[in-house]
Structures are given as C-alpha cells and as structure tokens.
Amino acid sequence: MTGTSSFRRAERMSGIEISEIVQLSEAAAALRAEGRDVVALSTGEPDFPTPPHVIAAAHAAAAAGQTRYTPTLGTPALRAAIAAAAGTVAGEVIVSTGAKQVLANAMLATLDPGDEVIMPAPCWTSYADIVTLAGGRPVVLPCPAAQGFKLRPEELARAITGRSRWLMLNSPSNPTGAIYSREELRALAEVLADHPQVMVLSDEIYRHLAFSPWTSMREAAPELTERLLIVDGVSKAYSMTGWRIGWGIGPAPMIRAMGAVQGQVTSGASSVSQAAALAALTGDQGLLDTRRAALRARRDRVVAALNALPGVTCAAPDGAFYAFPDITGAMERLGAESDAAFCKLVLDRAGLAIVPGRAFGLPGHARLSFAYSDADLDAGLDRLSAVLAPGPVAA
Numbered sequence: 001m002t003g004t005s006s007f008r009r010a011e012r013m014s015g016i017e018i019s020e021i022v023q024l025s026e027a028a029a030a031l032r033a034e035g036r037d038v039v040a041l042s043t044g045e046p047d048f049p050t051p052p053h054v055i056a057a058a059h060a061a062a063a064a065g066q067t068r069y070t071p072t073l074g075t076p077a078l079r080a081a082i083a084a085a086a087g088t089v090a091g092e093v094i095v096s097t098g099a100k101q102v103l104a105n106a107m108l109a110t111l112d113p114g115d116e117v118i119m120p121a122p123c124w125t126s127y128a129d130i131v132t133l134a135g136g137r138p139v140v141l142p143c144p145a146a147q148g149f150k151l152r153p154e155e156l157a158r159a160i161t162g163r164s165r166w167l168m169l170n171s172p173s174n175p176t177g178a179i180y181s182r183e184e185l186r187a188l189a190e191v192l193a194d195h196p197q198v199m200v201l202s203d204e205i206y207r208h209l210a211f212s213p214w215t216s217m218r219e220a221a222p223e224l225t226e227r228l229l230i231v232d233g234v235s236k237a238y239s240m241t242g243w244r245i246g247w248g249i250g251p252a253p254m255i256r257a258m259g260a261v262q263g264q265v266t267s268g269a270s271s272v273s274q275a276a277a278l279a280a281l282t283g284d285q286g287l288l289d290t291r292r293a294a295l296r297a298r299r300d301r302v303v304a305a306l307n308a309l310p311g312v313t314c315a316a317p318d319g320a321f322y323a324f325p326d327i328t329g330a331m332e333r334l335g336a337e338s339d340a341a342f343c344k345l346v347l348d349r350a351g352l353a354i355v356p357g358r359a360f361g362l363p364g365h366a367r368l369s370f371a372y373s374d375a376d377l378d379a380g381l382d383r384l385s386a387v388l389a390p391g392p393v394a395a
C-alpha cells in the first residue's frame, strides 16, 4: 500500500477497532491452526446446545413458508409473547438482530454529537464503542471490586451533566456477574428523579442466569417507565447466540424511533429465527433451571480453583457466566506490566485464552468465561496454575 489510498476512516471511527475479545479469539484460532493445543475460556457463549424444540420450530417455520421479509419491529406473534411476559403491550416492543442491535438502535435514535452516556465499568466491551459510533461520548465510571463492581448513587449524581442522555446498567453484569439489589436500583432511581433528561438502558440479558435474587429495573423503579429501555434476548439463556434475536421494551415513541433506525439498516430480524425465539419463550422453561444449576456448579469450581492460585483473588459472581478475578499479584509474579501483557503471556506459554480486564474498563483483572465443559474448565485452570507455579514453565 502506498500512502495515496483514497480510503479514509470517518472521524466517528477513531479509536474503534475490532473488539479485544474477538482479537483474542482470533489469536487463539491462529495458534490452533499452527497445530498448538489451545484452550479458550474467552467467549461469552454458552456451550449448551440450542434446545431441540426450538430447532424443530425453526424447521417447521421455514417449511411452512415463513421465509419472507418480516415487519420491521418484529413478527406479531413474537412481539406479543415478549409483551405478555413483560406485562406490557406489543407497541412497546422491538425485536432486533441480537440485543446488540437493540443497543445500537437506541443510541443512533437518541444521541446528538457530544451527548454523554454514563456507564459503570467494568462493562461489556461494546457499550462504549456503540456510543462512540453513534456520535456520543462514553462516560466510563470505574467501580472497583471493593464496591462490588457497582455504581454508587453519589457517583452517579456527580457524573450527571446537562449533556447526560443515558445511564447504561447491566445486571447481572458481563464481566463481573454483579447484581444490583432492589435497594441499590432504587437509590440510583432516586438520583435520576432530579434529572428527567437522563434515560435508563437496563441490559437484562443475563437475568435468567442469576444465582441470587434478581430484580428488574422496571419493577424497582416504575416511575422511570417512560424513560426506561429494557434490553433482553434469547442468546444467553437459551443458547441461541447464532440465531441473532434480541429485543427492547420501552415507551412507544422510543420504540418507534428505534424501529425507524432499524428499518434503514437491517429491516425486520430473520423470520426463521423469530419463530425459533417464539418457541424458546413459549416452550418448556424448566431447562432454564437445569442450566442455571449447571452454571452455578461450574462457578463454584472455577472460583475455588482461582482463589487457590498465587496472586489471584476472585469473588463469586452472583450471575451470568464469567469470573473476573483480580490478577495484580499474578501479573507481578510473571513480570507482566499490564493485564493485557499477562493474558498474552498466558496464551503464548500455556495455550490458554482469557480476556484482560482493561477491555472492560477495569485493568488488573481478567475475565474467564465458565460457559464451557468441565473438561475445558479444568484444562484451562491447570494451565493457569502451571504458568503461575514457581520454577520452569511448561510450554
């Protein structure tokens, strides 16, 4: 390439790169392609299969001719099922191509250049980039382990300015598993009472994977309903990441604006996937309990093993399927200057892929997903243990 290429990135792309999680997964795949044996505990994807009755519903829908464009806001049947489960009406529901598109729709529909979006960190890597792409300014508030990785009301009050448009919450959280109690949600809502210009995006996509009591923002703060967007989907609870179905529940004018964005970008979500999501929501829900119990057992196994490692401390996450240990002692042991350098070392020396905390806005940590088989988890933890053990390091 000479320097004369006419390709130029838009200004709003500055700082936007392929997500660190995707880069790590690609690095792991490249090592595998070289013949290295690599264990990846890096992706946020359940290893359970999509339930068979969901797959059967997709087959049946395709065979019955549900293969055409769908209404932009979602099929009437799926919107009605989502609305019924949430105790609302279909006009307050939009179905999108994954929860990720719900987030993007919301930001594109509401942010003017320089508008601020407050996000407690650590938070999912895409939040800040979606806000930036939509022309907004992420206001990232670090919430360390000492405060349970959660935002305190006084910190929220200090962060709000005349440009604040959204507060983004995620409970249970990716990457920490933290859950906001009803009281904690109420305390945040009380701060927002004085700032009617601030809308709330409550990302509840891990709600079925809570190991302790969980409350929706809708329930905790009904007075916010007119400025609340709930984000949810089938990806995590029903092991349907590839089907790409998520939804937003919010006031009708907000949903219509989000639909106007979606109508120009992707149109309605996949017909077959919506039929599958409908089967997931209306079919046997017992599988949620079974899977939650399995994840809880894995959590306990992973947290115990992590805390036994030198230089690693990990609180048990209350939900989702990630452990987010403090690794500062382990970084020191290996002479790693940053959590990213530590994760690279672990990948190179031990063939284990985990994600550095800085990708989520809180350095000094790493994220390990435990949505993997016990065999993979044990292999990954053994590798981490071998790297951290004193003496020569096995390759």
Ligand code: PMP
Residues within 6 Å of the ligand: 044, 097, 098, 099, 100, 101, 124, 170, 173, 174, 203, 205, 233, 234, 235, 241, 244, 245, 246
């Ligand atoms: N929100 C959070 C907190 C997530 O972790 C993810 C997926 N990693 C999403 C939203 C997006 O989910 P989907 O697959 O439905 O786009």
